[in-house]
Amino acid sequence: MSSPFAHHIRKLTFRRNHCFVRTDSGQVAAGSLVSCFVSPSRRLHCHFHNTSSSSSSRFYSILPSSSTHQNTNNSQSSTTSSSQSHQKSFPPWKYIILFPFLFFLYTLLSLYYPIFLQKYTLKLDIDNDDPSFQWFIFWLSQLQYSRDCTHLSVFSLRNAKGSYNWLLNFQDHDDSSEDPDAYSTDPCKITNDEILIPAPGSHIFKYKGLWIYLNYDREPSSKPNQSKTKESITMWVLNHDRANLIELIREARTMYEMQKHNRTSIYMPDAHMLSWEEVERKEQRQLDTIVLQHGLMESLKKDLETFKSRRHFYREKGIPFRRGYLLYGIPGSGKTSTVLALAGFYGHNICLLNIGASAMNDETLNHLMMKAPRNSIILLEDIDACVASVNQSGVAERQGIYADGEDDDFHRSMMPFLDSDSKVTLSGLLNVLDGVHSKEGRIIFCTSNHPEHLQPALIRPGRIDFRTHIGYANEDQIRKLFQYFYSTDATKDDTLQRLSGEFIQQLRSNSSQFDHIAPSTLSSFFLTCNTPEEAVSRANDLFKLQEL
Numbered sequence: 001m002s003s004p005f006a007h008h009i010r011k012l013t014f015r016r017n018h019c020f021v022r023t024d025s026g027q028v029a030a031g032s033l034v035s036c037f038v039s040p041s042r043r044l045h046c047h048f049h050n051t052s053s054s055s056s057s058r059f060y061s062i063l064p065s066s067s068t069h070q071n072t073n074n075s076q077s078s079t080t081s082s083s084q085s086h087q088k089s090f091p092p093w094k095y096i097i098l099f100p101f102l103f104f105l106y107t108l109l110s111l112y113y114p115i116f117l118q119k120y121t122l123k124l125d126i127d128n129d130d131p132s133f134q135w136f137i138f139w140l141s142q143l144q145y146s147r148d149c150t151h152l153s154v155f156s157l158r159n160a161k162g163s164y165n166w167l168l169n170f171q172d173h174d175d176s177s178e179d180p181d182a183y184s185t186d187p188c189k190i191t192n193d194e195i196l197i198p199a200p201g202s203h204i205f206k207y208k209g210l211w212i213y214l215n216y217d218r219e220p221s222s223k224p225n226q227s228k229t230k231e232s233i234t235m236w237v238l239n240h241d242r243a244n245l246i247e248l249i250r251e252a253r254t255m256y257e258m259q260k261h262n263r264t265s266i267y268m269p270d271a272h273m274l275s276w277e278e279v280e281r282k283e284q285r286q287l288d289t290i291v292l293q294h295g296l297m298e299s300l301k302k303d304l305e306t307f308k309s310r311r312h313f314y315r316e317k318g319i320p321f322r323r324g325y326l327l328y329g330i331p332g333s334g335k336t337s338t339v340l341a342l343a344g345f346y347g348h349n350i351c352l353l354n355i356g357a358s359a360m361n362d363e364t365l366n367h368l369m370m371k372a373p374r375n376s377i378i379l380l381e382d383i384d385a386c387v388a389s390v391n392q393s394g395v396a397e398r399q400g401i402y403a404d405g406e407d408d409d410f411h412r413s414m415m416p417f418l419d420s421d422s423k424v425t426l427s428g429l430l431n432v433l434d435g436v437h438s439k440e441g442r443i444i445f446c447t448s449n450h451p452e453h454l455q456p457a458l459i460r461p462g463r464i465d466f467r468t469h470i471g472y473a474n475e476d477q478i479r480k481l482f483q484y485f486y487s488t489d490a491t492k493d494d495t496l497q498r499l500s501g502e503f504i505q506q507l508r509s510n511s512s513q514f515d516h517i518a519p520s521t522l523s524s525f526f527l528t529c530n531t532p533e534e535a536v537s538r539a540n541d542l543f544k545l546q547e548l
Contacts (some may be wrong), residue, residue, distance in 0.1 A: 121236045122245045128231040129275075131373070132249070136233055138259065139252035140214070141197045145205040153199040200231075210248075211238040264340065265349040267373060269357075273364040276351060276373060284344030290337055291480045291519065296468060300325075300342060303466050304443075308346075311441070324433065324444045324463050328451040329470040332520030335447040338470070339379055348443070349376040355424050356385065362428030369432050370439055377443045384448040426455065433463040473519045478504055481519065482535070485526040499532045506539030513543050521546045 117123070126133050140146060200218040204211070213236040218229055237245055266280040287297060307323045314321040327335040343350050351372050355365060372378060432438065446464065448454060459467065473481070482500040507514050525542045529535040 117236070120240050121238055122240065122242065124233075124235040124237075124245060124249075126233040126235070128229075132253070133231065133233065135249075135252040135256040136235075137197070138256045140216075142255065143205070143207065145203070145207075146196075146198050149198055149203065149205075151199045151201050151203070152196045154196060207248075210244060212236070213238075262344075264344045265373075267349060267351045267376065269353070269360075269364075269368055271359070273357070273359045273368060275371060276368065282340070282344075285337065285341040287341050287345050289484070290334060290341045291473075291477050291484065292334065292338065292470060293474060294476060296470070297338070299468065300338070300466075301345075304342065304346065307443075320434065320438065321440045322434065322438060322442050322444075324446070324465050326446045326448065326451070326459055326464045326467040327470055328448040328467070330472060330518055331449055332518040333470040333472070334519050335470055336379070336381060339377065339445045339447070343377050347375070349373055351376045351378050353378060353380055355380060355383075355429065361423035362425060362431075365424055365428060366432055366437055369442075370437060372439065372442070377445055380444065380446045382449060383446045384450045384453045426458070430457060430463070433458075472515060473517050473522055475504060477519060478507070478517070478522060481522050481526065482532070485523075486532040486535070496532065499536055503532075503536045503539055506536060507542065510540065510543060513546070517542070517546065 126136055198216065200216045203214045203216065205214075206212070215234045216231075217234070218231045220229060237248070239245075260281070262284045263281045264284050265278050266282060267276040268279050269275070270277050287301075290297060304323075311321055313319075327338060329335060340350065342348075353365075353368065354360070369378065433444070451459070451467075458464070479500045482503055483496045486496060486499075507517070521542065525545055526535060528545075529538060
């Protein structure tokens with residue numbers, strides 16, 4: 001009989017009544033198992049009748065003894081490859097059980113996953129055609145996650161275009177106060193001219209105790225004539241309380257509106273005249289920075305406030321709730337500045353529309369007027385430069401026919417504007433102003449240098465309800481502008497009153513031009529003079545500036 005612990009068992013297999021043993025030395029033994037027990041030293045001892053040898057019994061240890069441990073380690077490396085080749089393969093019958101189980105699990109998940117999403121998550125879809133898209137993009141850009149995430153997009157202030165102009169305007173970029181190429185310490189910026197926002201893709205973050213999975217998708221527009229990139233946000237919130245989602249939406253809107261405070265958004269049509277794009281966000285122009293003839297600004301404010309407060313009355317009486325204003329006068333009299341100041345005072349946006357653009361026609365004009373952002377003033381600047389003259393000679397000059405005759409009125413109404421590339425007709429403009437498709441609550445301001453060129457049908461009441469003339473600066477305006485430009489803490493009011501009087505006396509010495517000074521000329525002149533005394537001494541230079 002061999003030593004009880006002479007052989008270290010590498011593999012022990014039982015099949016029915018027989019036991020098969022493979023030892024570390026490669027020996028194989030087979031026989032009937034007689035007994036098996038574990039010794040106090042935690043070794044497994046197997047005693048079986050060996051049918052392949054004369055020995056009736058043999059003992060094997062499943063753990064090597066200390067004397068044979070070193071030899072076992074030396075032979076282990078040589079037998080590794082042979083032992084791996086003899087490892088038992090995965091039984092095929094287990095695949096038969098595993099595949100149906102996995103298929104069942106997949107079916108179960110497919111069935112209950114939508115139910116789980118519906119009962120335990122909130123989903124929100126936002127498209128970039130909706131104003132709320134800007135709320136959430138700005139909200140996302142202000143999160144701490146935006147400062148930590150590694151999936152980013154870069155936007156440059158120099159090359160900003162498309163739907164992200166509004167976001168760049170929030171950065172308070174000022175070329176005069178800081179170097180645009182200087183590196184920024186803000187983790188959301190590369191330089192003062194380049195900012196970082198989370199890039200399109202999937203984002204997972206925690207916000208105020210709510211786990212949010214956000215998918216930001218951006219793809220080119222499928223329409224050939226549409227320049228705007230198609231963007232969307234899909235958000236899942238791991239919470240079933242709808243009030244939490246409403247609160248999140250309100251917070252995003254409040255954050256966005258707070259950044260718009262004291263700013264006036266300027267919108268213009270895109271290149272294809274299909275939608276409005278925010279091109280600039282200006283600081284609100286204060287009303288006291290506009291110096292008009294006495295009582296003119298007050299009249300405009302009173303009319304606007306009366307109109308805005310009578311929505312219910314218009315609806316009750318069946319009157320279209322629209323208002324049109326015409327500001328006419330010399331170039332540089334402050335017509336556009338007046339509209340900008342009124343928009344800022346009442347918190348309106350401005351939609352700047354050039355109806356003489358080459359891509360504009362009656363259809364796109366009507367589409368843009370219907371799609372104008374809410375709470376906006378439509379501004380048509382220098383409308384007389386776009387609308388053909390109403391006089392008969394003007395019609396003959398531009399049409400070459402129908403100088404008089406029964407068809408003259410028809411061709412005059414359908415005549416395109418003076419711009420040779422314009423495809424907008426007067427009939428199309430009239431329909432936009434007060435046609436069936438005219439938008440309720442719309443406010444239109446038109447400016448004109450030559451109101452005599454406008455057709456009576458265009459400026460009749462119902463289309464243009466308030467007309468006012470803004471002309472040359474009078475003596476009171478000159479005095480107020482002088483005091484406004486040179487009013488400082490160091491300058492006393494009495495001194496300004498005296499110097500403004502001297503300035504006016506200097507201007508009156510040239511009485512032939514005193515009554516023909518444009519407010520814009522005065523502003524430009526005051527900017528060239530650093531002190532009120534210098535302005536008085538150089539008063540006659542103002543007329544040279546006006547002649548340029």
